[in-house]
Amino acid sequence: AAQFPDKLHPPSLSLLSSLVSTARAWPMEFIRKLGSRGRTGLAIVGGLTIAGQYATYKQAQNNKAKASKDRVLQLDLTMQITEAAPSVWDEVVNSQRPPMSLKQVVDAVEWAASDPHVKGIVCTQAGDAPLSMAKMQEIRDAILSFRSDQAEPRRPAVFAADTFGEGGQGTGHYYLATAFDKVYLQPTGLVGLVGIHSEAFFLKKLLAKIGVQPQFLAYFEYKNAANMFTQEGYTKEHKEQVVKAMGSTFGQIVGGIASGRGLDEGKVRGVIDDSPLTAKVALERNLVDGVKYHDEVLEELGVSKDCPVQDLSKYHKEQEKARNKKDNGGQKVAKLLSELRGKPAGEDVVACVVAAGNVVRGRGHKNDMGAARVIEAVRAAVKDDKVKAIVVRVDTRGGSAVASDTIRRELEVARGKGKPVVVSMGTYAASGGYYIATGADRIIAQPGTITGSIGVVLGKFTLSALYEKMGIDVGEIEMGKQASSQSSVHPWSEAQLETARGIGLNFYNDFVGHVAKARNMTKLQVDSMARGRVWTGEQAFDLGLVDSLGGLKDAHRIAADLAPELKGKDKLAPLVIYPKKKTPIQELAHAISGKLDDETPQASLSLAFFEGIFEEFAIVSEVLSAFRALRAEAGSGHAEYRAFGGGG
Template sequence: MSLRSPYARNGSLFSSQRGGKPSKRKWRFGHIIKNAFKRMCMLVGFLVIFSAVMGAFTSSLFMGETKVPSIPSETILFLPLEGTFIEHSNTVGYGLGDKVPTIREVVGTIDRAAKDDRIKALVISDRGGALGLVHLQELRNAVKRFRESGKQTYFYSPSYESLGVYYLASAFEEIWLQPIGILNIPGINAEMPYARNLLDNIGIEPQIFARKEYKNLFENVTDDHMSEASREAMSSLIDTLGKIISADIAEGRGLEPAAFRKALDKGLLLDEEALSAGLVDVVGYGDELNEMLIESITGDPNSDETVFTPLSAYQRAVEHESVLSPVAVKKKPNVALIYIVGQIVQHNLDGANELSSAESLVGVLRAAAERKDVKAIVIRVDSPGGSPVASESIRRAIVHAQEKGKPVIVSMGEAAASGGYWISAPADHIFAAETTFTGSIGVTGGKFSLKEMWSKLDVNWDSVSWGENSSLWSFNQPYTASERERMNALMDQIYNKFVAVVAEGRNMSPEQVDAVAGGRVWLGAQAKDVGLVDDLGGLDDALDYTANLLGHNDRQDLQVTVLPRPKTAIEKIVEFLEMQASIGKMYDINVRILEWIEPLMGSIASQENHVSALAVTPEGKI
């Protein structure tokens, strides 16, 4: 929501003119443009810096607050599901606003609450949350473990607007739906637009190379319909995904899969229909659930006693308690948990690609490999891919860590596809969630030729070149035969290297890899069947496996060091201010450019005024 000032800026109500002939006004367009640009930058800069300072002030107040939430002897853990969870805290914000929790923090806190006698129940309320399927599965598994501890779980939503939200809710013992709310579970539908005919009409020619038939990243612009390979792969993905979700919901609700499928095929269920189908337990209001829970703790539904403890407050409290605990802490083996999140690139430009650039991650991996106190490395990969060169740089750093005697275990997040799988392949053990998108062992690239479009617009591009293939990356010319040969050579080299990397890492022959490659995307459940991953599970499963590998019971016996190190709020603010300094330098350069062109603008304006004067008659008319 945007807020407008109630005050309008008014122009002058009165104006005065001096007597006599008005003086001729000299227009200096360059000066006007320069001043307008300068004032605009000053205003924007002031607002940005003011926001940063206020953020730093409020953050310092928060960090300076010494009061730690206290946990009542009997309380209910409460989590409002709003927004999303993240993988690593460095992926969002500049230390301003509310802290966005990581999925590991949320899952870890619920697991801890399951063992805490003070926590009697868990309640999650849907407030427009938007979680990916892997995070939904990891949160769902944490809820199931909480239930197994013998504690009550409740999920409330005024209306279940998506299959994903209901998928999470189905893990709870009691599901509430507000009267007149709906259960919207229409299944899964994937639609893709194909724009080749449009591009042909406007004269844009996609010239794309791919290895191989399933590498369909640009198919939406190279074709006017879905290819058979894409349809096959997409149908397989959706069918497998539907079976996973259907089986989990049926198990959570104690239904036969066929009974749930019958309800799902309706698409949309009204409140009483959802209740009759056994998909919700109570059609009731939020205040009724609230009063029931208050009564379960206090014996009085109208009690003013604090009953609910937000998950974030509980997390801070238990962390504080563990620091003050007089119990001697047993020395635990140190495990480096390294996050690779986002599109893989080579350079960490202005610190924006800390979690996905080879420039940053190679150093982190090599440092972990050299540390004697680090006994193993767990890598959390959540990446759709990116640069092959950057992926190979990161892969080499992982191999180096293995050569130093460090076991490397990979946990795949929402996606570990293409370059994300390239860097995962050498791991000693790979975990993927059932719904992780992985594989995509292939490569694609090319350009769009705009030659025909320019011809339609009567624009002619001319050029002077040096080198037989100097127009290789020009959008104004299609590929020549020589340039096509170079592009095909590049595609073949990258694809063959990719296959070799996977074959080496997964102990497969190149022929075995090629049979499951071709650019095809697999769900984690499918990837396990074809040998691309070792086990199904989340990050906690990967950490438990690592603990067992080191001779311990589970992840609670590990000292986990998160890398890259999460930044503090102050560090994020400083980084933000440094970015503003860079913007300031750019502003200074732009002002100098305007100062340089101002005389030219003035000269042009003078000539325009001269021509206008000649065109005006003595009567002041043209």
């Protein structure tokens, strides 16, 4: 390919016009004689030539831009932060503010610590959409590591808030902010450090009015998932555990703020009782470091044309692409082939399987934790020789007991095949989530994770009175005494109720047995802390239900340490999401084939077909992009470009 000079000027547009005219004058008979394969070959050669020239052009532009790589990263909390990595279509639908996974956020902040071009991090929020306690702690840990891990000269991490709650609740965001070097507040902003508050709604009377009869069994007195339907207020046990969990969370918030701001915990509690506070008072009481608008904060950070603000999500994509880039062409091809099969190439890795959402049997919907999908991911990790350990990121309030046991067993099988398994708990790992965790070698939780709920609830709603109010008549035909047990027309019969009691008790005993085995306790010991009780991660650690407190990065290090092949190595093996995020080509191929498994013949054929189409499409896209870039630089020649059809 021809080399473009350092100071690139677009080719003469009149020359391009002449080339187009010449191309139009080619004898069509010659092209027809080439045949379909010949025409395809000609198109590919021509496309590759143009794409090669454009690649050289882009390289020249990249070299030119190297001098201005400095940037200040912005973490915008209006962005949705998820557990699972966003799909290609999530990014397309939310193109203005694409979501990031928590892992992506943490990775980007970690990479920034060793990147000298990152001159600082600024976190902003323009709204009160809350993050969970565990997610805030994960981000706090990442920011604290950024502050401690970087070499001199130090680069700041600052939090620029418009307000912490507009006259109300701002405790969570302020707790997060105190992990940063400095906290700034807009002059009209407030510090709504008002504490934490919980409300529970009880619908028993409402359901009675509309003709709905709830019928639930709970094992046991602390299992309160159905209380909103069956009670008119807090039971003694329900209130007891809410107070304990909130006390633990509140203590973590007070301790984190005191540590971050260098204040006595007693003073922090006093501030909470006095809040909300104006910006002026907050500055006087050392709750913020300055009263400034967002633009003033950016100016202090040195943001300029030569050091722009870059969104954290864009930085992550840029760095991920750079880290995955290989110099050797053969390695590129090998990596591409591996990625198309959803497997990492090259070095040993620790696999990360995200298990988030309501636990259901089968594949479930997009936001469910479908047991079949989790199992596929775990089995793929076990099958891959490059995977030396597995981290399972669990974030669920629970769900199907059967599906939970299915996933738990798969983790046990993976361990039996020589792959250490570590569970990293997210916002929730309760009920079925904790059941799943018992299949792992180690359990890691954030102090603010909600876990436990070792218990079972089952039941149904009887709607016969509602049907009568609405004028609905129901005819029934039953063959078998238990056939109507899930019917909404009538409550359980005595025989059905007795059967349900036996099923619930059996589930509970199995649950307690798995916990006892996993935690090296007796069943009696487990029962004394179970019976449906919910704990924070901090409390669960004290009770011996989790092994250590920390986040995804801690689970990553522990998993690597459990793998003999990785233990003691200077460089930590990378944590790779399993299965790999599908490319647009894979998504489309799977949608067309109706198959979700890359190994099926239908999916493989569809994938190969669409890869071929998209390779040619990519070449065309590159050419069009090249013309657009030339048009943008052409300036006065823009009108001439449009004259021969470039306006689109």
